[in-house]
Amino acid sequence: MSEQAHELVPEMLSAYLDDELDASTRDAVEARLAASPEWRAELAEVRAAREAVRGLPSLQAPDGFWDRVFTTVGAADDASLDDADTPPAAPTSLPARRSWRRASWLAVAAAIVIGVVAVIAVPHRSSVTPNVTAVVAQHGAQGSDAGDPVTMLAPVGPLAGFRR
Amino acid sequence: MTPGRRSAVVALCAALVAVAWPIAAGSASGGDTADAREAARLVRRARNAADRYDFSGTARVSWATASGRRHEQLQVRDADGAVEIVAADGAAVIDDGRRTYLHERLGWTGALIEPAPGALPDPTRHWDLATGAPATVAGRPATVVVATRADRTPAQRLYVDDATGLVLGREVLGPRGHVQRSVRFETVAVGAPVAAITAPQGVHSGTADKLTSVPDGYHAPQSVDGYELITRSKHPDGVLLFYSDGLFTTSVFEQKGELDWGALPSGGSDTRVADTSSRQYREPSGDVLVWQRDGVVYTCVSDAPSDVVANMVDDLAAADRSTVQSMVDFVLGPFGWH
Numbered sequence: 001m002s003e004q005a006h007e008l009v010p011e012m013l014s015a016y017l018d019d020e021l022d023a024s025t026r027d028a029v030e031a032r033l034a035a036s037p038e039w040r041a042e043l044a045e046v047r048a049a050r051e052a053v054r055g056l057p058s059l060q061a062p063d064g065f066w067d068r069v070f071t072t073v074g075a076a077d078d079a080s081l082d083d084a085d086t087p088p089a090a091p092t093s094l095p096a097r098r099s100w101r102r103a104s105w106l107a108v109a110a111a112i113v114i115g116v117v118a119v120i121a122v123p124h125r126s127s128v129t130p131n132v133t134a135v136v137a138q139h140g141a142q143g144s145d146a147g148d149p150v151t152m153l154a155p156v157g158p159l160a161g162f163r164r
Numbered sequence: 165m166t167p168g169r170r171s172a173v174v175a176l177c178a179a180l181v182a183v184a185w186p187i188a189a190g191s192a193s194g195g196d197t198a199d200a201r202e203a204a205r206l207v208r209r210a211r212n213a214a215d216r217y218d219f220s221g222t223a224r225v226s227w228a229t230a231s232g233r234r235h236e237q238l239q240v241r242d243a244d245g246a247v248e249i250v251a252a253d254g255a256a257v258i259d260d261g262r263r264t265y266l267h268e269r270l271g272w273t274g275a276l277i278e279p280a281p282g283a284l285p286d287p288t289r290h291w292d293l294a295t296g297a298p299a300t301v302a303g304r305p306a307t308v309v310v311a312t313r314a315d316r317t318p319a320q321r322l323y324v325d326d327a328t329g330l331v332l333g334r335e336v337l338g339p340r341g342h343v344q345r346s347v348r349f350e351t352v353a354v355g356a357p358v359a360a361i362t363a364p365q366g367v368h369s370g371t372a373d374k375l376t377s378v379p380d381g382y383h384a385p386q387s388v389d390g391y392e393l394i395t396r397s398k399h400p401d402g403v404l405l406f407y408s409d410g411l412f413t414t415s416v417f418e419q420k421g422e423l424d425w426g427a428l429p430s431g432g433s434d435t436r437v438a439d440t441s442s443r444q445y446r447e448p449s450g451d452v453l454v455w456q457r458d459g460v461v462y463t464c465v466s467d468a469p470s471d472v473v474a475n476m477v478d479d480l481a482a483a484d485r486s487t488v489q490s491m492v493d494f495v496l497g498p499f500g501w502h
Contacts, residue, residue, distance in 0.1 A: 141264035
C-alpha cells in the first residue's frame with residue numbers, strides 16, 4: 001500500500017512507538033520518517049515526552065475516580081452527537097501544527113513570566129479595615145467643637161448600628 | 165383697545181416686572197433679606213451658646229433606618245462648657261472642650277484631641293436661611309431656623325431657644341420633606357446648678373497633629389460642592405479632613421491600602437460613589453460612606469441630608485481623578501478591576 005493511501009498524521013507516531021499500527025500503515029510511516037527530517041524530529045519529541053511521563057511516580061487514583069471520569073466522558077460524547085453533522089476539519093500540514101504548538105508553549109511561558117514579574121514587581125498594598133465607629137465618634141467630637149455640642153454628640157452616644 | 169392704551173398697558177406691565185423681579189430673585193436666593201440675616205445670626209449664636217450656659221435635661225434622638233425609625237432617650241448635662249450625654253444602657257460620651265471620651269461595654273476610650281477648627285463659612289453662602297413660625301420646645305419659646313435647598317425643599321430645621329440661643333432641637337430632612345434624623349430636648353433646665361463633669365481618669369488620649377498640607381498620596385481639595393476644608397490632621401493610621409458649609413459638617417478619613425470589605429461592620433448597604441463601589445451606613449449621627457480609590461480608603465461621615473452627602477462625596481471622589489486614572493478605569497472597568 002502506498003503512502004498516499006494512508007492519511008498520515010503526527011498522532012500516528014505515538015501508536016507507531018507502541019507498535020499498534022497495522023503493517024501497511026507502519027510501512028507508510030517508516031517511509032515518511034526516512035524521507036522527512038521533520039517527522040524524525042517529531043518522533044524524537046514524542047519519544048522524549050513519553051519517557052518523561054514514564055519517569056513520574058505513579059499515584060493510586062481514589063476510589064470511584066475512574067467511574068466519575070467515564071461518566072463525564074460519556075456525557076461529553078452524548079453532547080458531541082449533536083454536532084455529528086459538522087464536517088471534519090481539513091487535515092493540517094505538519095509544519096503548521098508544530099508552529100502552532102510552539103506558539104502555544106511560548107504563550108504559556110510568557111504568561112507565567114508575566115505573572116511572576118507582576119507578583120514580584122507590583123507593590124503590595126496593605127489591607128485596611130477602617131474603624132468606622134472611631135471615625136463617627138471623631139466626627140462628633142470635631143463637630144461639637146465647631147458647632148452645637150449636644151446635637152453633634154448626642155447621636156454619637158447611641159451609635160446603634162455599630163455598637164449593638 | 166386703542167394703540168395709546170395698549171402702549172400704556174405694556175409700559176405698566178414692564179414696570180411691574182422691573183419692580184417684582186429683584187424681589188423675587190432675592191427671595192429665591194435666600195439673599196440678603198433682613199429675615200435671612202437674622203436666621204444666619206441665630207445659627208452663629210447657637211454655635212457657642214452651650215459654652216455660656218449650664219443646663220441639664222433629657223433629649224430624644226430619632227433616626228430612620230432600613231428597618232424603620234429608631235429612637236433613643238438620653239440624659240444631657242452641660243457644666244462649665246463640658247458636656248456629658250448618657251444613654252439608657254450606660255453608653256456615654258463626655259466632651260470637656262478639648263478631649264472627647266466614649267464609654268461602652270469595654271469601658272472608657274478616648275478620642276484624639278483635635279486641632280481647634282478655624283472660622284466656619286457663612287451658612288448663607290450655600291443655604292437659603294429663613295426664620296419660621298414660633299415654636300415651643302421642652303416648654304421653652306424657640307425660633308425655628310429653616311435652611312432650604314435651591315429647589316426650595318427644607319434641608320434642616322433648627323429650634324433655637326429665644327432666651328439663651330441654645331439649640332433645643334434639630335431636624336435633618338430628606339429631599340421629599342421626611343425627617344431623616346432629629347435631636348430634640350424633651351425636658352431642659354437652664355441655669356440650675358449642674359454637678360461638675362469630670363473626665364474619666366487613666367484614659368489614653370493621643371493628639372492629632374495639625375497639617376498645613378497632606379502627605380503625598382492623600383487628597384484634600386480645599387473646596388467640595390460648597391464645603392470648605394476647615395482642618396486637616398495627621399492620625400496614627402491616616403489623615404482626617406474636616407469640612408463645613410456653615411450649616412453641616414463632613415469628616416473624611418483617608419488611609420492608604422486595600423479596603424478589606426469583609427471586615428466592615430454589618431448593617432450597611434452597597435452603593436456607588438462616582439462610579440466606585442461603596443458601603444453606606446445610616447447612623448443616628450449621620451450618613452457614613454466607605455470606598456476605595458487609587459490605593460486610598462475613604463471613610464466619610466456627614467450630618468447633612470443624604471442627598472447632600474451623596475453630591476458632596478461624588479464631587480470629592482471625582483475631584484482627584486487624573487486623565488490617566490480615568491483612562492485606566494475606562495479600560496479595566498469592563499473587567500471589574502476597580
